[in-house]
Amino acid sequence: MRGILRILVISAVAVVMTGTAYLAGFGTSWLMTHQMGITEATQAVGRSSQQAPSARPENFDVFWEAWDIIRSQFYGPVPDEREMTYGAIRGVLRELGDPNTLLIDPKAAELDRTQLEGEFEGIGAVVTMNEDGQLVVISPMEGQPAMEAGLQAGDIILKVDGQEITGMSLTDAVLLIRGPRGTTVRLTVLRPGTEGLLEFEIVRARIETPTVAHRILEESPDIGYIRLSLFGERSVDELKQAILDLQDQGAKAFILDIRNNPGGLLSSAIEVTSQFVSGEVIVTEKWNDGRQRPFRAQRGGLLTDPDVPLVVLVNKGSASASEILAGAIHDLHRGILVGEETFGKGSVQQVYTLSDKSQLNVTVAHWLTPNGDDINEQGILPDVVVTLTDEQIQAQEDVQLERAIEIAQKQLAGSS
Known part of the structure; x- marks a missing residue:
């Protein structure tokens, strides 16, 4: 059994289970991460999983008694053993009352793993x-x-x-x-x-499958636009290349779009955020026993200069790792958040690959913003609230991006 760490949001898991869009060949929603012990982050959470398993309850025989009765007496068809096992596990997980602690079947788990690898x-x-x-x-x-x-x-x-x-x-x-x-x-x-x-x-x-897209804005050639769709294994390298390319094209201000980004890897969230802030604590993990572990931004980021205008677009689909980035940008006053309140997913999951290749995600900690805020089920309110209506989406009127451009232009004008 392997334990691995990731930050994810339940809406992203729902895409794996039921699906709205996949990459044919294909990918799924992007969720997976490194094996325990490879990164400092996984080591930190991994310690809590090293305890010996508790003894199996003797009264579990009652389950088998009930199952034997159902199998022999039930009028209709009964599930096979795998379905029964998954159903029993999911029933136990529901009793925990945590939507992010869940079981993913082997097929979806395989798509999950390959997607985050990029x-x-x-x-x-x-x-x-x-x-x-x-x-x-x-x-x-x-x-x-x-x-x-x-x-x-x-x-x-x-x-x-x-x-x-x-x-x-x-x-x-x-x-x-x-x-x-x-x-x-x-x-x-x-x-x-x-x-x-x-x-x-x-x-x-x-x-x-790249997670970063970028371009110089036609309406404002001195502003570089970067879209980050997921925090995957390659995201920070793709982000660095995008920043350098935009700077070569003359970008003096940047808009980072993390709307509808469901999260991904904790390690990636730290690496990506480190491109905008340097040396300061950007996120702190908090376990249920009161222990805390801060994670500082890595030095050498490409856009840590506070004189370079930065606007970050967020919405209700910005979750988990996206909120780590947004929280750090907001609390450390590195940029301006524009859009709608974020999802509010402030928990950390330990991911186990079980013997049949199914995947068990277990919430092991919450994370805090630099100001010490626990945003779980709360979200982050942007500095400038701009609502995007369904009518505007259908008409392809991105008023949130338009507002971000206005802010970046004013900052450029003020610094010139």
């Missing part, structure tokens, strides 16, 4: 399951096998290697399409507006 083997396309249980391509990834083979946004994948997938779970459909690089997968596709079905034979490849 690479997987497949065809490279973002997919979702529609209301009719059909697997729909949201977009093929630039330069990847799916795009090169001719898959298009809106395509409906009906079969994988001749097997019908309509009505299948998103996880199962994704796993059918994924596979070792160099192997071929055959997809049967319905393309709206096109008569008949299309057949695609696509050679799988190793797909890298």
Whole structure:
């Protein structure tokens, strides 16, 4: 059994379990982390898991008595042993009253693990399951096998290697399409507006999934925009490259967008935050026995100069590791938070890979902002509150980004 540490939010886990969009080939929501002992962070939490397991209760025989009766007497079909075991574990976990302590089945756990590593083997396309249980391509990834083979946004994948997938779970459909690089997968596709079905034979490849996107804003060429979608293993390297690239293009102020970022690795949160603050405590872990451990920002960050304007976009989807970053930026007065109150996920999970490759996430600590605030179920209120309505989203009117640009421009004007 391996213990590993991660910071995650339950809404992200829900994507693994039920799914709204995956990377075909594919990925899932991004959650996983390093093995215990590799990083200082994992060592810190790992200590609490080294105690000997408590003795099994003798009255657990009652469970088997009840199960034998159900199996022999129940009128309808009964679950198999695996389903029964998972159901029993989840029932116990519900009694804890903590939505972040949970069990993830092996298939979802495997997608979980590969996603945070930042690479997987497949065809490279973002997919979702529609209301009719059909697997729909949201977009093929630039330069990847799916795009090169001719898959298009809106395509409906009906079969994988001749097997019908309509009505299948998103996880199962994704796993059918994924596979070792160099192997071929055959997809049967319905393309709206096109008569008949299309057949695609696509050679799988190793797909890298970047967590950082960046650009110079056309409306303000001296402002660099960085979008961070997840705190993964490669995020800090991608962030550094984005900062350097934007500086080479003349960026003098920066907007960091962590809206709808569900979190990820504690180690990544510390590394990323260290690009903006230096030497100070950015987060403190607090265990239920009162012990605390502070984590200081690493030195040498690229944007620690307080004279460089920084605006951070947040919303209710900014959770966990995103809130570590937002909390540090806010409490240490490094930048201005713009948007909506964050999710409020201030707990740390120890992640165990069980013997059947399922995954058990156990809340072991809470974390505090530099000012000592526990934001769990509270969230962080931004300095400048800007609400984005559904109508504005549909009309692609990003008033939060517009406000962030205005603030950055004023700061630039004031420093010139």
